[in-house]
Amino acid sequence: MDFTLTDRQAHFRDRVRAFIAAEILPRHPEYLAQSHTGERWKVLPVIEEVKAIAKAQGLWNFFMPPRAGRAHVDDSFRFEGEQLSNLEYALCAEEMGRIGWASECFNCSAPDTGNMEVFERYGTVEQKERWLRPLMNGEIRSAFLMTEPQVASSDATNIQTAMVRDGDHYVVNGRKWWSSGVGDPRCKVAILMGKTDFGAERHRQQSMMILDMDTPGVTIERMLSVYGYDHAPHGHGEVTLTNVRVPVENMLLGEGRGFEIAQGRLGPGRIHHCMRTIGVAEAGIEAMAKRLLSRVAFGKRIADHSVWEQRIARARIDIEMTRLLCLKAADMMDKAGNKAAQLEIAMIKVAAPTMALQVLDDAIQAHGGGGVSADFALAHDWASLRTLRFADGPDEVHNRAIARAEFGKYGDWKAELPAR
CATH class of the missing domain: 1.20.140.10 (Butyryl-CoA Dehydrogenase, subunit A, domain 3)
Structure with missing residues (x-):
């Protein structure tokens, strides 16, 4: 068993390590000063400045694995990034983990990474152009809405958010919490999990759809703290969905596939x-x-x-x-x-x-x-x-x-x- 890193593995790990040492660590005091001044939920200029440098150097969107052999991938839309293997990315992500805000500088922070992969795997070309491309470019942020306060969400089949078909829309009603990313003012889109058929087989009741966060009826009730920390400017929120009308074309992969x-x-x-x-x-x-x-x-x-x-x-x-x-x-x-x-x-x-x-x-x-x-x-x-x-x-x-x-x-x- 050979534990020696390949040239490619070492290349990307070392580039990320060097970038963090040169561009991120020296700016950490600036990051702290900006994050603790003024509004809690805001865009930090220092992150935007470092993102531009990283993107210019090709240190961008590392997380998406190669497309070869992957189901549901539409080759008509090109994902912009290095497409590292999971092993290659693991080495880079460890380096990013040493300082909390580093991942975003490489456009590799949650929940955007998971959401981008969902868009890339299951979205239509139109959905990718509207949402995936600005996410890939680091222009907007996203959220993931699955967990609910009223049920034990460790069992995802328990969720109760209802998605009822009404003509060309679904009418959505429910309450979510620990909704990662909703506090960021750039959060424009969410992946939402709910139920379209409460009577179907247990694992076929759930569906996932794309939710425009500006849709009427979407309300961020509060931002949640974690042991007293609010985790701004990212954070997690409690969100109510009251008669939210979502176009049927926003359904991902089809009903019952959530x-x-x-x-x-x-x-x-x-x-x-x-x-x-x-x-x-x-x-x-x-x-x-x-x-x-x-x-x-x-x-x-x-x-x-x-x-x-x-x-x-x-x-x-x-x-x-x-x-x-x-x-x-x-x-x-x-x-x-x-x-x-x-x-x-x-x-x-x-x-x-x-x-x-x-x-x-x-x-x-x-x-x-x-x-x-x-x-x-x-x-x-x-x-x-x-x-x-x-x-x-x-x-x-x-x-x-x-x-x-x-x-x-x-x-x-x-x-x-x-x-x-």
Whole structure:
């Protein structure tokens, strides 16, 4: 088994790493100043400036995998981007994960990445021209509306938003929350999941459609906080849909195909989060090590106390193991397809956030009171990552799938009673 990176893999990873070092990290104080001044929900000039530089250098839209062999793809519309493999993108996404706003600079941030893939896979040429092209160009942002406050949305078949056909429109009524991206003033379009047939077979009730966010009846009721952070200028909102009229041509793939689309969208999205999470963990262990080396307690550096040697060692071991699992899952997606890699995707979706949260928790502990303050990024990063234990499916759902696959290996096994 050869773990050596190919020239292409190293090329893109190194270009992203160098760009972050040259163009993003030096501007981080500027980003912080702009994000904490004036309105919370706004476009930050520093991000727009860096986006233009990245786009000019061809560091743009990395996330879309190659088109060859993919179903539903219409070759009459060309997706603009490098079309990296999942493995190639994993290496780049880890670098982006080290600093929270880096992904957007490369037009590789959620939920736009997943939405663009849905448009590219399932949209008509007209839909792509209207929505996908400006998303590809980084001119607008998008949202994903699936989770609902009234039902346990870990089971997506529970959703109750109704899509009722009325002539050339669907009339939509429902309430969504954790609607990623709706706080951004550039958010112009959403992918909406609801039910067109409450009496159909369980996984054929749901449909997905394109929702113009300017449509009458769409109301952002409030923006939600995560452990006290509002996550502006991106953020998550609670949205009501009251007699919203959506043209029938906005239906994606057809009625009853929503669950199918969701499964196709969430697979790559799950692993994209995990790739970035490893970068967050790397930033966490770096901050922890530097802090431990710079502080003295009880007559010696904190780094020289054995408990911290154990924690640093454990963090490095866990990061390395998690990275290998993530790369394995990405490689399987490239070679065998998303469905064949679903078990590996489930495993990394559980493992990556759990690992990174522990690294960040130790890093916070190493910083003492400073760790829970806003003086360092650790508390904010921990709060952000904590959501990943239920975003795109909670740990319990993924663990159930993993366990069932394991039990399935021994389905015919019969325990022999001990001899009397």
